[in-house]
Amino acid sequence: DVYVVDLFDRRGIIPGLLSKGKKVVCYFSAGTYEDWRPDIGQFPPDALGNGVTTWRGERWVDIRDTRIRDVMRKRIQMAQQQGCHGVDPGNVDGYTQSDLGFNLTYDNQIDYNRFLASEAHNHGLAIGLKNDLLQIKDLLHDFDFAINESCEQFRYNVQKNCLLYQPFFDARKPVFHIEYVRSSSAAHAQRNAICSNRPSDMNTIIKVALTNYKVDC
Template sequence: MKVVDLDVDSQRDLIPSLVGAGHIVLCYFSVGSLEPWRQDCQANKTLWMSAAVGSMSGWDEEWLDIRKLDLLQSLMIPRFQRALQEGCHGVEPDNIDCYENQDCWGQMTNPSVSSGDDVKQAQLTYNTWQVSYAHSLGLAIAMKNAVGLLPDLAGLYDCAVNEQCQTYTECDGYLAFTGGDKAVFQVQYSNDQDWCSGAQQWGLQTKYCAGTGDNLCSSGQWSNCFDPEDPLPPTQWTN
């Protein structure tokens, strides 16, 4: 049995066979940004844009205003429900760290925001609601990145997904998960297998890029530190 983390929309066709094979499926979607390619956004882009604060640097997405809780709940409830209907065992909501990104809070108006601390409580409220709603549906929920919120929220989530905590020397924060026998799934965007020894020290389930060249993480295979004989295609993140 493996844990497979995939997109609830673009990889939905893979879910039945994975569930049928006895694997645990976590389904990814963003709760903190407008992704224009998703069908629910295309179906009512005006409503989605009313929740946006500005573009996300480096991505074809818009940050969402975490202060508009009622509006965000109305947009996200169908996504959680869709994950359940597709057969997902849990969800990985992304972009739950607006308050840590000036690219997000710095674009807020009515009123404007002078620091991330001004919207930290709104972030905590929104994230806590996500956990509560996922659990009400019988779904597990993973905490994605948002290292600054680990002291506040780690006890609520069922597991964690992290990008490159070893690179940024942030893995110690995940003792809040591993110390409670909760899994932490980490990815290193590098083809250096030496990450594995550090990952084992922290108790992290880690995968790394095993390809070569400029697009080593998208054109080649992935490898799991705990199972190097089972390389994965880049479209599936399995731990």
């Protein structure tokens, strides 16, 4: 079994998972500043951009800034020290946003994501590509697995649907897929549709948002 655990908020459960032989992947945001994290003092104010519209207290960061990369290097080192087998850096597709507060290009994002992959591997950790579907072909060889949120919800969107993971399937690299619903009853009601429509090579769970309740395919 593979568990994705918040590097900061849930690190207390990591030793127990490891003692049971579970694989632990540690999540942190690599593309944003979150004002509730214990290392916020390490973020240079002039490298912070606009707020993330969906989360209060979260702001985009300028991934071109070497000081931001220093923060992420320390987070990866922390994941190694906590015993994580891999890392799940989130918000690594900021270049697609139009309101960052600065301009990031496709190549800026590729360079940063490869930096994260290199740092993870240098620390003996696997690394997953979180969403960032439009860069899959360029980053396939740098990342060990992928984690996607809600690609089945966007099955009619050619830039966001699950079929974009075909390069990962062909390379026999795992793709962990999460679909979010609003309630446990919705999870069961939508299970057949979600599980039958998504590519069979995906490892899919249906999760009630912001809870631990989930249903497997």
